[in-house]
Amino acid sequence: MQGLAKKAVKGLKWSAVERFLTQIIQLLIMIVLARLLGPKSYGLIGMLTIFIAISNVFVDSGFSAALIRKKNADNLDYSTVYVFNILVSVIIYLILFLLADKISLFYNEPELSLLIKIIALPIVVNSLSLIHKTKTIVEMNFKLQAKISFFSALFSGLIAILLATNGFGTLSLALQVLTQSILNTTFFYVYYPLKIKPKFSLTRFRSLFGFGSKLLLSSLLDTVYNNIYLVLIGKYFDPSTLGRFTQSKQLSMLPATTLSTVIQNVTYPMLSSIENSNSNYTDEALQSTIQLACMVVFPIMVGIAVISEPLISILLSEEWKEIPVYISILCIAYMVYPLHAINLNLLKVKGRSDLFLKLEVIKKVIMTIIIVISFKYGLTAICIGIAIQMYLCLIINTYYTGKLSRVNTIKQIKIVFPIYFSVIFSAFIGYFLSMSIESDLIRIFTCLTISLFLYALCIFNFQRALFYKIYNFFEFRFINEKYKC
Known part of the structure; x- marks a missing residue:
């Protein structure tokens, strides 16, 4: 092991x-x-x-x-x-x-x-x-x-x-x-x-x-x-409108999907190998993976959301000036994307592809309703609809995870919420203190510096055990101490 x-x-x-x-x-x-x-x-x-x-x-x-x-x-x-x-x-x-x-x-x-x-x-x-x-x-x-x-x-x-x-x-x-x-x-x-x-x-x-x-x-x-x-x-709509939407979506999903792919590529074969040997180890590895994902991806996603306007102004031409608002909304939506991936991975590991399919049907019914309501109001409403869908579907995913492990919806909320709150609070303060700065580069630097400092402070003071948990996850000390095999 x-x-x-x-x-x-x-x-x-x-x-x-x-x-x-x-x-x-x-x-x-x-x-x-x-x-x-x-x-x-x-x-x-x-x-x-x-x-x-x-x-x-x-x-x-x-x-x-x-x-x-x-x-x-x-x-x-x-x-x-x-x-x-x-x-x-x-x-x-x-x-x-x-x-x-x-x-x-x-x-x-x-x-x-x-x-x-x-x-x-x-x-x-x-x-x-x-x-x-x-x-x-x-x-x-x-x-x-x-x-x-x-x-x-x-x-x-x-x-x-x-x-x-x-x-x-x-x-x-x-x-x-x-x-x-x-x-x-x-x-x-x-x-x-x-x-x-x-x-x-x-x-x-x-x-x-x-x-x-x-x-x-x-x-x-x-x-x-x-x-x-x-x-x-x-x-x-016209192709240019679709182009703005596709690039907003791609830029917003990039950090989330990158980390999700990393997690899935590694944890799926690993958990598949040890799933039958020790359920306690599987649950603890699952919790540690959730914490690691949130600790890394949440500040990145929210950081992109709060600096999207000056960032796009620097990187792209005038043709793309409408996309910062879409990026900001979609970043808040896709920041929970890795949690979807982690929960669905467990269903695969447990061999419950039937539940996997059932989940997709339920979530697509929800998505259909949201599409019908939001589509007629334009791209901003579509992006908001995607955000609502992501959070509703996450609740459904975690409900079924709780049926196959001890890491149920309530436990995942307890794991995720302190990190989520720390990130949102820190980003809000950083954005508020930097919004009056005219230079785009200085505004980005100021916003990110303040936000990251406050985030690190919040985690250190209120989630200090998380640092040791993540460290132990990488060192796998809990395997040596608890699950020797």
């Missing part, structure tokens, strides 16, 4: 390195491209996002999670999924290729026909390396993932900037996605070669799909609803 804990810590470090370095590179490249291309180009790509996202769900079909969870998965398991991934990806690409003109007609945007034929190619390319990525997660080999993700993002981003400066317009963004997938797959084949024979076992397929099918349905629901805003805004 101690060896697994050390492996998880190493995995956490490298997974964090991979996500943060990659996201920083992508953020810098996005800022450059946004200045060069403007909101319309991002809006056109946003119109196609739902088709690509749904396609990727079908290609994976929950098999990655099933392989990670399965004890002693062998080559036949991996080769069966490998064959399935490739066949489905080719079929889906052909369907999208044939539907390209109809999709273009639906949005009344002629450029989309060519764009979707290019941007859908990564579906096939990525399917070739899904097994490679899954095996590195099982082995917690996040160092390799870090290198591959970083250099793929860097080189594809530089190519996109070169294309944008030479007048390729929106094609630059589509070719960036394609180039990144080609580089990513190539690096996996070169630096992590697998001897996979194209064999397919119907018995293994049925076994893995028994678990993965429910995740497929829940992921499909989640993907459709997460992207439904893009379809509606793309259909009933």
